[in-house]
Amino acid sequence: xxxxxxxxxxxxxxxxxxxxxxxxxxxxxxxxxxxxxxxxxxxxxxxxxxxxxxxxxxxxxxxxxxxxxxxxxxxxxxxxxxxxxxxxxxxxxxxxxxxxxxxxxxxxxxxxxxxxx
Amino acid sequence: xxxxxxxxxxxxxxxxxxxxxxxxxxxxxxxxxxxxxxxxxxxxxxxxxxxxxxxxxxxxxxxxxxxxxxxxxxxxxxxxxxxxxxxxxxxxxxxxxxxxxxxxxxxxxxxxxxxxxxxxxxxxxxxxxxxxxxxxxxxxxxxxxxxxxxxxxxxxxxxxxxxxxxxxxxxxxxxxxxxxxxxxxxxxxxxxxxxxxxxxxxxxxxxxxxxxxxxxxxxxxxxxxxxxxxxxxxxxxxxxxxxxxxxxxxxxxxxxxxxxxxxxxxxxxxxxxxxxxxxxxxxxxxxxxxxxxxxxxxxxxxxxxxxxxxxxxxxxxxxxxxxxxxxxxxxxxxxxxxxxxxxxxxxxxxxxxxxxxxxxxxxxxxxxxxxxxxxxxxxxxxxxxxxxxxxxxxxxxxxxxxxxxxxxxxxxxxxxxxxxxxxxxxxxxxxxxxxxxxxxxxxxxxxxxxxxxxxxxxxxxxxxxxxxxxxxxxxxxxxxxxxxxxxxxxxxxxxxxxxxxxxxxxxxxxxxxxxx
Numbered sequence: 001x002x003x004x005x006x007x008x009x010x011x012x013x014x015x016x017x018x019x020x021x022x023x024x025x026x027x028x029x030x031x032x033x034x035x036x037x038x039x040x041x042x043x044x045x046x047x048x049x050x051x052x053x054x055x056x057x058x059x060x061x062x063x064x065x066x067x068x069x070x071x072x073x074x075x076x077x078x079x080x081x082x083x084x085x086x087x088x089x090x091x092x093x094x095x096x097x098x099x100x101x102x103x104x105x106x107x108x109x110x111x112x113x114x115x116x117x
Numbered sequence: 118x119x120x121x122x123x124x125x126x127x128x129x130x131x132x133x134x135x136x137x138x139x140x141x142x143x144x145x146x147x148x149x150x151x152x153x154x155x156x157x158x159x160x161x162x163x164x165x166x167x168x169x170x171x172x173x174x175x176x177x178x179x180x181x182x183x184x185x186x187x188x189x190x191x192x193x194x195x196x197x198x199x200x201x202x203x204x205x206x207x208x209x210x211x212x213x214x215x216x217x218x219x220x221x222x223x224x225x226x227x228x229x230x231x232x233x234x235x236x237x238x239x240x241x242x243x244x245x246x247x248x249x250x251x252x253x254x255x256x257x258x259x260x261x262x263x264x265x266x267x268x269x270x271x272x273x274x275x276x277x278x279x280x281x282x283x284x285x286x287x288x289x290x291x292x293x294x295x296x297x298x299x300x301x302x303x304x305x306x307x308x309x310x311x312x313x314x315x316x317x318x319x320x321x322x323x324x325x326x327x328x329x330x331x332x333x334x335x336x337x338x339x340x341x342x343x344x345x346x347x348x349x350x351x352x353x354x355x356x357x358x359x360x361x362x363x364x365x366x367x368x369x370x371x372x373x374x375x376x377x378x379x380x381x382x383x384x385x386x387x388x389x390x391x392x393x394x395x396x397x398x399x400x401x402x403x404x405x406x407x408x409x410x411x412x413x414x415x416x417x418x419x420x421x422x423x424x425x426x427x428x429x430x431x432x433x434x435x436x437x438x439x440x441x442x443x444x445x446x447x448x449x450x451x452x453x454x455x456x457x458x459x460x461x462x463x464x465x466x467x468x469x470x471x472x473x474x475x476x477x478x479x480x481x482x483x484x485x486x487x488x489x490x491x492x493x494x495x496x497x498x499x500x501x502x503x504x505x506x507x508x509x510x511x512x513x514x515x516x517x518x519x520x521x522x523x524x525x526x527x528x529x530x531x532x533x534x535x536x537x538x539x540x541x542x543x544x545x546x547x548x549x550x551x552x553x554x555x556x557x558x559x560x561x562x563x564x565x566x567x568x569x570x571x572x573x574x575x576x577x578x579x580x581x582x583x584x585x586x587x588x589x590x591x592x593x594x595x596x597x598x599x600x601x602x603x604x605x606x607x608x609x610x611x612x613x614x615x616x617x618x619x620x621x622x623x624x625x626x627x628x629x630x631x632x633x
Contacts, residue, residue: 025278032285039293046300073299076248080292083255087288090262091281094274097266101274113276113352 005045012038025095025105032091036084040077047073122168123177123190123243125161126200129154130207130236134229141225148215151228155208158235162204166197174610176245184245184611185309191245191611195444195597199242199371202451205579206363207235209572213459214356216561216568217466221354223267230267231360234260241368245611247380248295248305250372251288254336258284261365264357265349276349283345287335294328301325308611310380311604319387326386329376336369339429340398343422347406350421351414355462358414362421363455367447370428374443378601379608383435392433397527400426404534413461413471413546416538417454420497423531424450430528431512434519440598442511445590449496449504449583456493456576460486463569464546467558473542478551482558487547489570492577494539496584499532504583507591 012034019031050069057064099105102112133154140146169175175192178184192200210231218224237257244250265277299305301321302313314322331342338346346366350358377383383392403423410416428450431443463486464479465471480487496503499510509532516525551558561569583590600607 028282032282032289036289036292039289039296042293043296043299046296048300073296076296076299079248079252083252086259087255087262087285090259091285094262094266094277094281097269098274098278101271107278110275110278112272112274113279113348 001049002045005041005049009038009042009045012041023107025098025107025110028107029088029091029095033088036080036088040080040084043073043077043080120177122161122165123175123192126158126165126204126239126243127236129158129161130232130239133158134232134236137225137229137232141229144219144224147225147228151211151232152215154232155204155211159201159204159208162197162201165192166194166201168192169194169197174607176611183613185304185306188249189245189306189611190243191308191607192243193597193600193607194593195371195601196242198448198593198597199367200239202448203235203238203242203364205576206360206451206455207231209455209459209576210356210360212568213359213462213572214354216565217356217462218354221268227264227267227357230260230263231357234264234360234364238364238368242371245307246305247298247307247310247376251291251295254288254291254368254372257365257368258288261361265353267357268352268354272352276352280345280349283335283342287332287342290328290335291332294325294332297328298325306611307375307379308604308608311608314381315385322381322385323387326377326381326388329381330373330388330392333369333373333376334395336366337373337425337429338366338369338399338422339425340395340402343399343402343425346422347415347418350418351412353414355414355458355465358418359455359458359462362417362458363451366421366425367428367451370425370432370443370447373429374432374440374601377432378440379604383432389433389435392429393521393524396426396429396433397524398426399423399429400527400531404531404538407538408534411473411545413464413473413476413542414458416542417457417461420535420538421454423535424454424497426531427509427512427528430516430524434512434515434521434524435602436515436519437595437598437602438518439512439515440601441591441595442508442515444594444597445511446508448590448594449508449580452576452579452583453493453496453505456573456580457490457497459569459573459576460490460493463573466561466569469556469559473545475552475555476546477549477555478547480547481550486570486573487543489573489577490543490547492580494543496580498535498539502584504580507584507587511591 016031016034016038019027019034022028047070050067053068055064055068055071098110102110104110133150136150137147140150169192177190179188218227234257237253237260240253241250241257244253262281265280266273301317302310304310304313335342350361353361383389400423403419403426407416407419410419428443428446431439431446461471464476468476470476492503496505499505509528513525513528516528
């Protein structure tokens with residue numbers, strides 16, 4: 001199960017990195033979205049996958065039953081998704097503005113900051 | 118009371134940021150709120166470092182969830198002195214920007230963002246939880262994005278694209294490293310990680326620490342991954358670039374030092390030889406990049422990179438003396454770098470340019486400014502007895518002791534080249550007469566002059582004070598270094614004596630949850 005997910009994460013990262021190597025800023029952003037989702041999945045898998053074992057403590061026990069699903073990675077991912085969403089929104093707006101202001105989506109041609117005034 | 122003290126350096130800037138955001142229609146009101154917030158923050162920072170010096174390390178567990186389960190804030194000597202320096206820079210920048218950015222339409226929202234940024238920086242220094250460190254990095258990052266595009270002209274948008282893209286990559290790698298670290302150890306508390314990381318297989322540790330190294334190296338603008346910094350910093354308004362130059366890269370270095378002493382042992386992780394090479398090349402590329410530039414902000418931006426090399430060099434050598442040197446260097450550098458950018462900004466305001474070819478005659482027009490420039494410039498280059506000399510002296514001495522002669526020679530050469538750059542600014546901006554076609558300097562009101570010069574002079578005085586009163590700062594840095602290299606007291610304080618962590622249900626069950 002985990003092995004399968006590892007493959008999925010690897011595949012997503014590979015696609016994401018491929019897109020990030022593109023010069024077009026929107027393709028780069030798509031690549032970034034893929035990679036950041038792949039990372040969220042990686043955290044999920046790193047917490048190990050268990051089925052049908054919620055981390056609930058029975059009323060007569062002190063510890064949850066062995067083999068419970070660790071809830072913390074979900075909490076981490078949730079935080080990471082929220083933060084990533086905010087960053088992504090900013091980056092998309094920035095890219096939109098950059099395309100409008102600079103008249104190109106090709107990152108190789110974005111040279112306005114480099115030229116000496 | 119003590120419980121609250123650790124939260125205050127984050128709470129006050131956030132409160133100030135909110136208040137500024139609500140008063141964005143009234144410029145003077147938001148200035149007053151911003152000043153009050155910055156001053157309150159400085160007072161809290163002084164109180165915090167006093168408490169830490171007299172009572173030792175302070176720990177606050179949120180919601181009384183004991184470490185390693187809850188999130189803790191830890192103020193040791195290193196973090197509380199970083200908080201103090203941050204608060205000092207905060208006041209200087211807020212004062213300076215009152216004069217520098219007043220005419221700009223984004224003035225009020227600027228104050229809001231700058232305090233939120235300070236909250237992120239303070240939080241990164243104080244947190245004892247590695248995921249919480251990520252969260253504060255993000256607070257810092259998103260506000261720095263916001264500040265970067267406030268002016269919204271072509272060049273700034275272009276610079277922001279580079280800054281945002283490369284910093285996002287660093288963030289993603291950092292997050293992945295945390296996820297894998299949690300998967301391997303089952304804890305996120307830095308003190309708890311210390312023992313658990315040591316038990317990891319070598320390859321796992323090398324993979325995870327390599328990801329941390331890569332992520333933080335981008336933040337710190339170390340050698341192969343520094344390009345976002347010189348591509349973006351020089352288009353920022355002077356007050357903002359001074360703040361970035363002083364704090365943002367240093368948070369990266371701080372995180373590297375923290376993670377590679379308390380969480381991973383740099384020697385065990387196997388990255389020490391690599392980091393030595395990185396440190397040398399960071400110094401060298403930075404200073405050579407600066408040599409080819411003719412714009413004050415660009416020269417100084419490249420010098421940030423070369424100075425980061427010295428700090429990394431201290432960490433890479435990994436002896437108590439070297440880490441002492443690195444910490445001393447961070448403290449010195451934050452003050453000096455901010456000061457140089459503020460002076461560059463003042464020249465730009467007077468002459469309307471920060472290109473050295475269009476500047477000149479500042480010495481005859483403003484001899485006092487020339488004096489104020491010489492102090493941080495000489496300190497940056499490492500002239501005794503100014504603060505930079507002691508920082509360089511400590512790391513170079515440590516490198517000689519460990520027989521890293523090539524690294525020591527590089528550091529000395531880079532010091533020499535730094536003098537070259539500083540002399541270039543001196544000769545072009547201060548010494549040579551004003552070019553014929555240059556516009557006449559802007560006359561500033563008495564009040565504006567005061568607002569510009571007070572932070573510059575105050576930071577210069579601090580530089581001199583550090584230079585002449587080395588002993589207390591050296592001892593502070595030495596104690597911090599000792600605490601980092603021998604983290605047992607830190608761990609005991611955070612985890613509460615005989616470590617609870619080994620009986621913890623989460624770790625006992627294993628996060629795989631299958632062992633029972």
